[in-house]
Amino acid sequence: MLELIEISKTYGSYTAVDRLSLKVVPGEALGLLGPNGAGKSTLVSMIAGILAPTSGRIRIAGQELTRHTKELKAKIGIVPQDIALYEALTARDNLEFFGSLYGLSGPLLKERVREALDIVSLTDRQNEDVSSFSGGMKRRVNIAASLIHHPSLLILDEPTVGIDPQSRHQILETVKRLNREQGVTVIYTSHYMEEVEQLCSRIAVVDHGRLAAEGTKQAIQARLGLPHLLTVGLAECGPAERELAAALPGVRSAELREGRLALLLAPSETAAADTLEALARKGLKPTRFSFEEASLEQIFLNITGGAPRD
Numbered sequence: 001m002l003e004l005i006e007i008s009k010t011y012g013s014y015t016a017v018d019r020l021s022l023k024v025v026p027g028e029a030l031g032l033l034g035p036n037g038a039g040k041s042t043l044v045s046m047i048a049g050i051l052a053p054t055s056g057r058i059r060i061a062g063q064e065l066t067r068h069t070k071e072l073k074a075k076i077g078i079v080p081q082d083i084a085l086y087e088a089l090t091a092r093d094n095l096e097f098f099g100s101l102y103g104l105s106g107p108l109l110k111e112r113v114r115e116a117l118d119i120v121s122l123t124d125r126q127n128e129d130v131s132s133f134s135g136g137m138k139r140r141v142n143i144a145a146s147l148i149h150h151p152s153l154l155i156l157d158e159p160t161v162g163i164d165p166q167s168r169h170q171i172l173e174t175v176k177r178l179n180r181e182q183g184v185t186v187i188y189t190s191h192y193m194e195e196v197e198q199l200c201s202r203i204a205v206v207d208h209g210r211l212a213a214e215g216t217k218q219a220i221q222a223r224l225g226l227p228h229l230l231t232v233g234l235a236e237c238g239p240a241e242r243e244l245a246a247a248l249p250g251v252r253s254a255e256l257r258e259g260r261l262a263l264l265l266a267p268s269e270t271a272a273a274d275t276l277e278a279l280a281r282k283g284l285k286p287t288r289f290s291f292e293e294a295s296l297e298q299i300f301l302n303i304t305g306g307a308p309r310d
């Protein structure tokens with residue numbers, strides 16, 4: 001669907017994106033993460049054909065963006081970080097305007113506007129001026145505007161910044177539906193890790209303009225070697241049991257925590273099952289257990305470091 005080949009963008013002597021290569025396959029939802037100033041918006045603007053790369057190539061559906069700009073731009077829907085709407089116009093008039101920019105008119109334009117309003121659940125409010133809308137509703141109009149021309153690739157740049165949890169939930173559900181039910185390929189940038197975890201099957205972490213990590217959450221976690229936490233309750237749970245557990249293969253550390261064993265396991269898909277089985281073989285039959293993988297936030301901080309960026 002999309003291929004970035006060694007793309008760079010410099011502003012004077014400053015390199016915002018630095019020889020970054022990345023592939024996005026049709027139908028996937030890719031989470032684009034990075035600290036403030038990492039280069040995400042610059043990257044998104046280049047993919048959307050708004051900003052020209054200083055060097056490198058962008059291919060969309062196998063074609064070079066520079067050579068087929070108009071045709072390829074029509075395949076892309078972009079929801080920019082800043083809300084871009086006409087406040088004095090109604091939601092419907094805004095959408096008709098954006099639709100006309102894509103060459104839509106007449107009954108087809110009306111049909112697409114109706115459909116886009118329905119997707120973002122704003123049909124009932126379509127005749128109200130955007131100036132009277134909440135931040136969440138404006139975001140939804142922005143998303144509707146990006147869908148009018150039926151893009152196959154939808155890029156959302158922090159679409160849930162500054163809005164309440166209800167609106168965030170609604171936006172996330174809308175994007176999920178578009179991806180899972182209609183097969184729209186999604187690139188989603190956000191600082192909200194739980195949104196990316198829910199929506200995206202793959203993650204790309206950008207830092208200092210470079211691709212710092214890429215893959216599924218599990219694969220990145222395994223590459224970083226971040227442990228899983230397995231907490232086990234035993235009928236008898238003391239220093240002897242802790243020692244036995246600490247010596248099991250795949251157990252990095254074992255400690256007693258509130259009458260239970262807290263075990264840090266080397267990351268693998270079968271880590272928890274293997275450890276529970278090994279404990280049982282040693283005669284330590286778990287009465288209860290809980291399991292936690294490293295959170296996306298832990299993974300992200302591990303890749304990019306904990307220091308503030310601005």
Ligand SMILES: Nc1ncnc2c1ncn2[C@@H]1O[C@H](COP(=O)(O)OP(=O)(O)OP(=O)(O)O)[C@@H](O)[C@H]1O
Pocket residue numbers: 011014016034035036037038039040041042043
């Ligand atoms: N027009 C410009 N001129 C000069 N520098 C720029 C320009 N646009 C962006 N930059 C710089 O390029 C770097 C990357 O900016 P960009 O907006 O792409 O980051 P980002 O990852 O989207 O950050 P955020 O999460 O804060 O939105 C920043 O240091 C920014 O100051």
